[in-house]
Amino acid sequence: MIRRRNILWSIAAVCSLITSPVAAEPTRVPVLAGVAHPHSYYWREMYMPQLTSGPSAASFSPDGQSLIYTMQGSLWRQKIGDDTAYQLTAGPGYDYQPDWSPDGNYVVFTRQQHNALNLMVFDVQAGSVRALTEGTDVNLEPRFSPDGKQIVYVSSRDSGYLGIYIAGFTGTALAGDRPLVAGRVSDTYRYYYSQADHAVNPSWSPDGKTVYYVSNQEIAWGTGNIWAVAASGEGTPKLVLEEETTWATRPQIDHGGKRMIYSSYSGRQWHQLWIATAEGKYPLPLTFGDFDIWQTRFSPDDTHLVYSSNEAGGLNLIYHTFVGGERQQIKAKNRVYKQPVVPVEISLKDGKGKPLASRVSVLAADGRHYGPDNSRMHGDDFVDAAQADHETHYFHCDQQCTVMVPVGEIELTASHGYDYKLAASTVTVKAARTVELVLAENSLPQKFGQFTSADMHVHMNYGGKYKQTAATMAADARAENLDIIYNLIVNKEERIPDISEFSTDVKQIDGVTIYEGQEYHSSYWGHMGLLHLGDHYLTPDFTSYWHTGLASAYPTNGIIEDLAHKQGAVTGYVHPFDGVPDPAASGKLTHSLPVGVALGKTDYLEVVSFANHEDTAAVWYKFLNLGFRLSAGAGTDAMTNYASLRGPIGLNRMFLDGVQADKPATLKKAIKGGHGFVTNGPLVGLLVNKVKPGGSLALPANGSTVKIQAALRSPVPVEAFELVMNGVVVATFETDADKTSADITLDLPVTKSGWVLVRAVSKTSHPFVQDIFTYATTNPVWLEVEGKPHHAPADAAYFTAWLDRAAEHAGARDDYNHTWEREAVLAEIAAARKVYEHLAEGTAP
Structure with a gap:
């Protein structure tokens, strides 16, 4: 059914405010939101236990002959050398991180249920489970003391900060619970991590007098060093080993008290095992390979290790002979379930x-x-x-x-x-x-375009639980019906996990096309995507990392964009805004998107991304109002080797019209030209007098009435399907009863130059759309009325004020390497500001 509606007003009569009938706030909140750490996709994936099919987190029996481990959210028991596993727990909730008591009678573990983690104890003889903690906090990593009388563990109970607690264990309950290393707020500026010092990964010395742990106490950059503290709580913590290992360290002292084993990626791209003295001296690598090893435990006699490995892609348990390095995979070929x-x-x-x-x-x-x-x-x-x-x-x-x-x-x-x-x-x-x-297929009518889908922002490996390959990533993309992957290679702390994958070649695997690009990291200027680099990966691949040898705000993103363009690349800003920047607010405002746009360096903006789509669009509309043909892009920022994923590959994607997946020239033209739409679910189509998004429509001096054709096809309901003109919602379209489909034709009077697009929005969450809310938008169709250009002086003044703030902060920095660096940074900002000054005055730059 086609619905027709006439718009009887002129765009000139519409106010300049952005309005929308979708007023509800998004209903989705982060998992375990009570923990006071930012970047949930880091600490939750790299530190928290996850539901995985493969086994992990094993604990030896006191005699060293059996293991209890986590698999598929349950605890399992298996004798070493046997292939039969016995399920010990089956929920409710998901069970992780078991630790077997020295007397063999109990297993303490953590259970995730009702968006919290609490400590539980399994009675080995009775087969029963009892809660040791309760409530909405996160309690995890429990470890029995060598005599079995105490348990040390991590909790978020202190204002959400992860700290270490110690308690007596009675067999059925905890007693005398007290903080050992409490979470605290630091004044040290941190690049990625919160101002809260955390303390995690506790383990005991064999005499039970000392607890080893990992903390970022007064550390500016990273997840922390290895420390030791008296279990009594007396005295001050002692620094044992200074090293960044991205949440995976988990140090353990052997039962003889001589050696410490831990996971580290020092000098490598992957976590492997290292061994040092108990005092942290002279670390040496113990294992080798292009994969991760975590969660290691010494056997009771110190002759063997057990650990988790992702060398096969998923997780496996490995039983490792210390002397000689013989490795045996623990396979649960036969499984005896607790319930039918x-x-x-x-x-x-x-x-x-x-x-x-x-x-x-x-x-x-x-x-x-x-x-x-x-x-x-x-x-x-x-x-x-x-x-x-x-x-x-x-x-x-x-x-x-x-x-x-x-x-x-x-x-x-x-x-x-x-x-x-x-x-x-x-x-x-x-x-x-x-x-x-x-x-059932549910595509847009063909008149709106011949589309190819691309996720413009993917990370194949980024410190997650699994190991991803191009082949397995392509298989994931096929399941998501995604045609093109831009794998943006980037550093994760001191390593670049996929650096060996970089290539300028086109990769095609079973119908999926993969391009290796780069994400350039500068949290000062904003992160950027560099697509279709024609020669080499840019290094260093970050700038303005405070407190490091790369602390200077030089080079700017504009300089990086110039270097990328020399290689024929397309450049854009990724996951830009959670909140519309306010130049009048307190705090720094240094995001350099207005510089790149004004100076013609920036080709696209991730409007649908790992950020707030509406807030980003609000800024995007201001650029469009000033005549900048900045294209909307879309990228998931999917860390595809994560178990806890902010969304699958292709969650945020761009549908490009008239391209060939294996022809970079057609892709670059479509991306820069805005030929298509961006979405995290709904498909949206637009024609203005048959002109598609990215195109221009020339109109006579007295304006004209144009024919709008729009369509919606969505796998999930949308709350509003809207026509936006020069930043204003001028029509809200009716949809079918299930709110997933619409076919619209209407007449729109146009008397002034500008642009028009359609968008679909829903704030009500849907499990299929693993984003903050459902959102899709076409790129604009440009309307050019002869002699009547569109002016937006308020928007020009907004960016002028933004750049004033950026210049103020950048000029006050004292960590430039040379005076000319500061001068170059400020000169670039000043050049961009002059463009907005002219636009505010209604004159050509």
Whole structure:
């Protein structure tokens, strides 16, 4: 059905305020939001336990003959050298980080339930579980003292700061609980991490007198050093080893008290095991490989180690002979479940019966998510408390997958990108069965374009639980119906995990095209994406890292953009704004997007990104109002090797019109020209007198009435489908009853130059859209009325004030290497400011 509506007013009569009927606040909040650390996708992935199919976090039995470990959110027991594993716990919630008591009678662990983590104890003889802590805090990493009478652990109970606590253990409860190393707020400026000092990774000395741990106490850059403190709490902590290891250190002293083993990426791109003296002296590498090793434990006689490894992509447990290095994988070939389970085969097809790879979520009657034994499970890092008590977990399935689930009702959901409707089914299983999920195609009408989808901001490996390869990343993209991946290689602290992947070649794997690009890091000027570098990776790949040898604010992002353009690259700003910058507010304002736009250096802006889409669009509209043809881009910032993921690859993507995936020239032209739309779900199409987004429409001096055609196709409901003109919502379109489809034709009077676009918005959360809210927008169609240019002096004044703030802060810095660096920085800002001055006056720059 086509709905027709006439707009009877002129754009000149509309006020310059941006308005929208979607007034509700987003309903999604970060998982474990009570912990006082920023960048949840860092600490939660790199430090917190995650739901994974593969085993991790093992603890030896007192005799060293058996292990208890975490697998699929439960605790399992397995004898070393045997291939049968016995499930000890089955929820509710998800169970992690077991530690076996010295007498063998108890296992203490942490359980994630109701968006909190609490300590639990498993009675080995009785097979029962009892809570040791309760409430909404995060309590984790419990470790028994050598005599079994105390437990040391980490808690967020002190204002959300992660600190170390110690308590007596009675067998059924904790007693005399007290802080050992409390969280505190530091005055030290921090680049990535919060002002709160944290203390994590506790372990005991063999005599029980000392607790070793990791803390960033007064450290400006990184997750912290290894420290030691008396278990009695007397005295001051002692620095043992100074090293940055990105949350994975977990030091342990051997039972003889001579050696300390820990994980580190020192001088490498991946975490491996290192060994030092108990005093932290003379560290030496113990293991080697281009993969990660974590969570190591000495056997009771110190002759063996057990640890988690991602060398096969997912997680495996390795039993390692210390002398000689013999390695044995702990495989649970036979599994004895605590409750009845049955296999469910999931078959995925499109509306014509063709098999599809898809993203799948399986929720059982016990309230837990399940996945295939060999899958890489992922979890959303946000949750809507009104809809669920914990985050959605999912996996990518290539046409058919088998999942072991408890007997009872299960809910299945499957998706295949945004050109297909979701498929969902609720079934009751009592025995093995097959469930077929059919995903019907739901594309825009062809007149709006021939689209190719691209995620412009992806990180293949970035310090996560898994190890990703180009082939496995391409398989994930196929499940998400994503055509093109821009893998932006970037540093993570002192390493660049994917640096060996950089290439100027086009990679094509089973229908997915991969380009290696670069994210340039400067939290002072703003992060940038550099796409289609034609020669080499730019180093250093960051600037303005305070307190380091690269502290200077020089080079500016503009200089980096010039270097990238010399290689034929396309440049843009990524995940820009959570809140519209206010030049009149307190605090620094140094983001250099207005400089890059004014000087013609910036090609695109991630309007749909790991930021607030509406706030970013509000700034974008100001540039458009000033006539800058800044294109909207989209990138997920997906760390594809994470288990706790802010969204799957392709969550935020750009649909490019008229391109060939393996032809960089067509892609660069489409990106810079704004030929398409950006989205995290809805598909939106626009034609203005048959002109597509990115195009221009010349109109006579007295203006004209133009024909608007717009369409919406969405896998999830939207609350508003809108026409925006020069930053103003001038029409809200009707949609079908399910709010997922619309076909619009209307007449729009135009008397003044400017631009027009359509957008779709929904603040109500949906588990499929793992973003702060649902959002899509086309790029603008430009309207050029002869002799009547569009002026926006208020917007020009806004950017002038912004640059005044930037110049003030940059000019006051005292960490430039040379005087000419400060002069170059300020000269660039001044040149951009002059452009906005002219625009404010209504004259050409």
